[in-house]
Amino acid sequence: MAILITLTEFNGSLGNISAYRRKDSDKVILRMKGGATKKKIKTAKSFERTRELNAEWGGCAKAAGSLRDLLVHIAPVADYNLSGPLTALAKNMQTRDPIHQRGERSILFSRFGSILEGFQLNKKNSFESVLRGSIDVQFNASQRSIVVQLPEMIHGIxxxxVGNYAAWRIVVTLGTLPDLYLLDGKYGSGLNGDLHNQVAKTWYSEWQFGTKNVVAQNCTIQLPPPTSISDDKKNKATEEPINISDTLAVAIGITFGTPLTDQLIKTNKHVGAGKILKVCLPS
Known part of the structure; x- marks a missing residue:
């Protein structure tokens, strides 16, 4: 990888060179085109390990997508590209699969999802640097619900x-993370192919203004009941606990906003702090 410094700045391709930018950098990055052909990668023995890694990459990408879905309402606070780090977490879980051989390994949130706890959405400001103190989370796994105890928030204590913004609020998301298995050449949930049946629900506090302190409060989130699925043999819809074995995860963020009118607040992107707060593994 090369970084363009003195030549005329450009993006795209120029001859055998491609130029592009990354979200977390203001530099123009150069790389050479080329490499092994698709046929060689698919057939040559020397690329056997590459084929194994490629086969598992789809699972990592899908798992990272599940995590992005969990964080979708908190991700606006992120100040860097989350895709790479989330994919790395998924790969870490995949390498821990004790049963399947390389090239077919599963991604088991239900066994290794606790490594997600504390994942920060910001590099400049950690969540703890913005809001200090214990945040208690009580799970009711059978009911797929949580109660989050938010501490009293005292400015300067x-x-x-972050910054000099007029408004701020707390955002909390509870969501499910299904395990992913290699099924018929592609990764999906173990219960119904590539359909995730992933659900999430988000709670927002009221917008707060100025430097007034905010008393401690509880946040309660209840996920929807299990989804109806079709029983082809009986040709009727049945209620199945298709999410009962999914991992539950809680993410929290502090967003800052700018008032546009007396009743409309614009959330400022890439400002604030967030993290994956807690993960509840199925029993």
Missing amino acids: NFHP
Whole structure:
């Protein structure tokens, strides 16, 4: 990889050179085109390990997609590209699969999902640098619900806002993370192919203004009941606990906004802090 410094700045291709930018960098990055042909990668013995890695990459990408879905309402606070780090977490879980051989390994949130706890959405400001203090999470796995105890927020003591924004609020998401298995050449949930049946629900606090302190409060989130699926043999819809074995994960963020009118607040992107707060593995 090369970084363009003195030549005329450009993006795209120029001859045998491609130029592009990354979200987390203001540099123009150069790389050479080329490499092994698709046929060689698919057939040559020397690329056997590459084929194994490629086969598993789809699972990592899909798992990272599940995590992005969990974080979709908190991700606006992120100040860097989350895709790479989320994919790396998925790969870490995949390499821990004790049963399947390389090239077919599963991604088991239900066994190794606890490594997600504490994943930060910001490099400049960690969540703890903005809001200090314990945040208690009580899971009711059978009901797929949580109660989050948010601490009293005192400016300059345990709450240190980012920047000079007029408004802020807390965002909490509870969501499910299905395990992923290699089925018929592609990764999907073990119960119904490539359909995730992933569900999530988000709670927002009221917008707060100025430097007034906020009393401690509880946040309660209840996920929807299990989905109806079709029983082809009986040709009727049945209720199945298709998500009962999914991992539950809680993410929290602090977003900052700018008032546009008396009743409309614009959320400022890439400002604030967030993290994956807690993960509940199925029993």
